[in-house]
Amino acid sequence: MSDEKTLMAAYQEAPYHVAGHGARTLEVLKEAFYDRDGEEESDLYGKGRVIEDFQEKVARYLGKEAAVFFPSGTMAQQIALRIWCDRKGIPKVAYHPLCHLEIHEQDGLKMLHRIEPVLLADRTRLIEMADVTSMPDDVSCLLLELPQREIGGELPQYGELEAMSSWCQEKGVKRHLDGARLFETLPYYQKSAAEVASLFDSVYVSFYKGIGGVAGAILAGDADFIQEAIVWKRRHGGDLISLYPYIVAANHYFDRRVGKMAQYYAEAKELAALFNSCHGVSTRPEVPVTNMFHVHFARPKGEMEPILARVYQETGVGFVGALRDFGKHASYFELSLGDLYETVPRDSLRRAFRLLDEALSERV
Amino acid sequence: MSDEKTLMAAYQEAPYHVAGHGARTLEVLKEAFYDRDGEEESDLYGKGRVIEDFQEKVARYLGKEAAVFFPSGTMAQQIALRIWCDRKGIPKVAYHPLCHLEIHEQDGLKMLHRIEPVLLADRTRLIEMADVTSMPDDVSCLLLELPQREIGGELPQYGELEAMSSWCQEKGVKRHLDGARLFETLPYYQKSAAEVASLFDSVYVSFYKGIGGVAGAILAGDADFIQEAIVWKRRHGGDLISLYPYIVAANHYFDRRVGKMAQYYAEAKELAALFNSCHGVSTRPEVPVTNMFHVHFARPKGEMEPILARVYQETGVGFVGALRDFGKHASYFELSLGDLYETVPRDSLRRAFRLLDEALSERV
Structure with missing residues (x-):
């Protein structure tokens, strides 16, 4: 078996996982429907109680006039940017080089909407006020992602966020929030979702990340x-x-988990500290600002995979199923804390980190 | 209560409906999941057994090399046409003036893909061989819809279909099948799905029409x-x-209903004959060629609504919940036969048509 497969197998066999809400099985849907009356009517092309009620509920939560449920964030965000570009008559938007639209959507924004992106900041850091004030004049919309997932889930200070928002408003640049993980930012910002959303003209939120729904x-x-x-x-x-299969699940898990973001955030800080206590391991951010962070190893994938697999096998605690290269000599992975962290026995967790630290100390 | 609302209320209260598979309630999804193991893994961005197995099954059924599951036919068809246009380098396709892409998609094909349609035939009849052979030279793809829904579900003779297909193949025009109701055409054509699909380069089929799934x-x-x-x-x-919520349902209802299309077709012919036996009522086609047809009344909506409502109330048999105008002095509705027709008591059905005929005879 390759090292990659060994790691994945050891992870899958480990009875405890530190991240996530659990496996993405059909049970996620089935659970959401157990208590729903089978007689309840489907939505029909965007009409009907099941969709309208949820849209109103989330609009209220976000402090916006209206909301519409989409099957995917990819679709929702391209459309938001298209509308803002069409209104200004300029097909140009500004976003981070690691924006979802730039790296995960097969260039849908360009191929379908012919919108040109201006990349702000660089792949190693957040967009800052200076990036925004030096944008070209003819940008129709600025997209900010909170937190910036691909660099470990970093967040700007709230004051800087307000300053960027105000500057754009004054200049007539629309502000779109990629809030795929907006709920997860609220405990750090100590703000309501509506307060954060008020800094933006349009807001997208996801229901299968921190919320753990099926999609949408x-x-x-x-x-x-x-x-x-x-x-x-x-x-x-x-x-x-x-769209009710996604809406019923979104509503079910939203009610269950939106209030747990502070817990996930606290647990992320605790877990990151455990990783940072090991030789040759560091997290980004060092102190998480949401429930997510990246774990970096000062060794390549091929060296780390058997080490991690052994830790999982000996302690029953799994961190992740697959590593990614970080240059040639280092590796990393992403973690998002959810319902599972609190189920990991404390002694097993401590033993896993002791073993990891020992293995990394020995071999250096 | 308005006549429209009276008709809808009478329809909803009627214990028997002649068309469809039953109400679109959450039970449609719940039923499909009852026997599925909750431990089964979700698909993940197009990968995984649940999606791959179904795609292979339908590809085999259609006699094609490969298949991909889409959340909607709107998306699937725009994409098919885009690919054929890109390959030829000419953003022009030919289809019927009542094509789904022309009248139901808010001009997505034009607004997203900048593809220009050439309209063949007219709104009253099918595309014929002469329409095809007189197309402009620079059409990348011909889209044919089988059956042509908006004119009651008509079908070309199979020989004409073969001739149009061959002509396009010779001229290098790609052939796309809008097979939203392909399954429903097979009993009339006395062909397999693969035989019909072999006349086309790309084929779209739907799982919530004749099949009665949730969407997809x-x-x-x-x-x-x-x-x-x-x-x-x-x-x-x-x-x-x-996408598994739609796929599990699609698979469940495909297995249950794809073999029942001949029954629905026979029942459609029987029901159309009952309508045609009434004064001032005619169906299009007069003899259905699939499970669907249109029912035309020689009277306006406002006159027909109370008549139909009374028929439903007195017999318990509902035909439809809403009528559409057909010019100023006539009206019509669409019917698609499914599982419900056989549940309607024969004597109630006969009484409903006797009452309808009497009401229409009296008042003329």
Whole structure:
């Protein structure tokens, strides 16, 4: 078996996982439907109680006039940017080089909407006020992702966020929030979702990340913006006859988990400290600001995989199933804390980190 | 209460409905999941047994090399046409004026893909061989819808279909099948799905029409075409982390109903004859060629609504919940036969048509 497969197998066999809410099985859907009356009517092309009630609930939570449920954030965000570009008549937006639209969507924004991105900051750091004030004049919309996932889930200070938002508003640049992990930022910011969302003209949130639903997203904003988004949703092929499978699950897990973000955040700080206590291991951010962070090893994947596999096998505690290269001589992985962390026995966890530290100390 | 609302209320209260598989309630999903193991793994961005197995099954059924599951037919078809246009380098396709892409998709094909349609035939009839042979030279793809839903579900003779297909193949025009209701055409054509699909380069089928699933579609074709479609699916925002809610339901109801299309077709012919036996009522087609047809009344909506409502109330048999205008002095509705027809008591059905005929005779 390759080292990659050994690691994945050891992870899958480990009875305890430090991250996530549990396996993505059919049970995630089935659980959400157990208590729902089978007689309840489906939504029908965006109409009906099941979709309208949830849209209103999330719009209220985000402090926006209106909201529309989308099958995916990819679709929701491209559409938000298209509307802002069309309104200004300039197909140009600004975002981070590691923005989801830039690296995970096969260039849908460019190929479908012919919108040109201006990349702010660089792949190693957050967008800062100076990046924003030096943008080209003809940008229709600035997209900010909170937290910036691909660099470990970093967040700007709230004051800087407010300053960037105000500057854009004054200059007539629309502000879109990639809030895929917005709920996860609130304990650090000590703000409500509506307070953060008030800094943006449009907001996207996801229901399968911190919330742990099956799939789906909400786009929220002013009523006229959302009306346009609904038209574009149909154009994109997102106005499904029935979206209730995702909505029922989103609603179920939203109610269960949106109040647990402070717990996940505290646990992330604790877990990051455990990683940072080991030789040749560091986290980014060093002190997490949400429930997520990256774990960096000063050794390549091929060396780390058997070490981690042995830790999992000997302690029953799994950290992750796969590593990624970080240059040629280092490796890393991403963690997002959820319901599972509190189920890991404390002594097993301590033993896992002791073993990891020993293995890394020995071999250096 | 308005006449429209009276009709809808009477329909909803009627214990028997002649069309469809039953109400679109949450039970449709719940039933499909009852026997599925909760431990089964979700698909993950297009990978995993639940999606791959179903795609292979439908590809085999359609006699195509490969297939990909889409959340919607809107997305699947725009993408198919985009690929064919890109390959030829000419953003022009030909289809019927009542094509789904022309009238139900908010011009997604034009607004997202900048593809220009050439409209063949007219709104009253099918595309014929002469329409095809007189197309402009620079059309990349011909889309044919079988059956042509918006004119009551008509079908070309199979020989004409073969001739149109061959002509396009010779001229290098790609052939795309809007097979939203392909399964429903097979009993009339007395062909397998693979035989009909062999006349086309790409085929879309739906799982919530005759099949009665929750939502979702398959696009099938050559392996390289499907590989491109998968890239476009991500661009469109259709590559959801989990599509299994639709796939599990599609598979469940496909197995249950794909073999019942001959029954629905026979019942449609029987029911159409009952409508045609009434004064001032005619169906299109007069003799259905699938499980669907349109029912035309020689009276306006406002006159028909109270008549139908009374028929439903007195017999317990509902035909439809809403009528549409057909010009100023006539009205119509669409019917698709499914599991419910056989549950309607024969004597109630006969009484409903006797009452309808009497009401229409009296008042003329």
